[in-house]
Structures are given as structure tokens and as C-alpha cells.
Amino acid sequence: RDGQTLASGSSDETIKLWNRETGTEIVTLQGHIDNVDSVSFSSDGQTLASGSSDETIKLWNLDLNLDSLMARSCDSVRNYLQHNPNVRESDKHLCDNLKK
Incomplete structure (x- = not known):
């Protein structure tokens, strides 16, 4: 996608979706009802x-901004916040008070 995902x-x-450098999971996409056999990014990296x-x-829209991650899964958001180097330290605990 971007060389890092x-x-x-x-x-x-x-x-x-995984961060290639750290090996951490970014997000889990759900929607199929059997094994997922193949995945491929579009040439612009915006669609999977x-x-x-x-x-x-x-076809999955890969708008992976913080708002869309929060809508998908709080666990993924926690992981994203803790492992993304672009997130300010003060923001890394935004989801701490949300129910698991």
C-alpha cells in the first residue's frame, strides 16, 4: 500500500493490516463469511x-485516519496509538477510559 503496510x-x-516495520496489527477488517484467500492493494493504495x-x-476503502480506526475497533485504536510514531505522547491514552 504505502510500503509500510x-x-x-x-x-x-x-x-x-500490519505495520511492516514493527509487525504490529493496525486494523482487522471483517465482512467475509468464509476463508479470505487473496488480498491486493490498488495502485494508489487507497483500496484493498x-x-x-x-x-x-x-473492495475496502483504506482511509486509515484516526476517526475511521475508532469506528472500527477500540482495540485497534489502542494498538495504533501506542505504536504509531506520528501520534503525540499525550494522545496515546485517548482510549484508556473506553470499555473493552
């Missing part, structure tokens, strides 16, 4: 295509 498909029906054994192809 990797995507993986899994038998648990999810797609995970996934193919599944459920015989569907899905």
Missing part, C-alpha cells in the same frame, strides 16, 4: 480488494 487474509474470515471462499470479492 501489509495485508493478510485468514481462515478466520478476516483481513488484517479481497477474495474469499464465500465466492465474493470485496
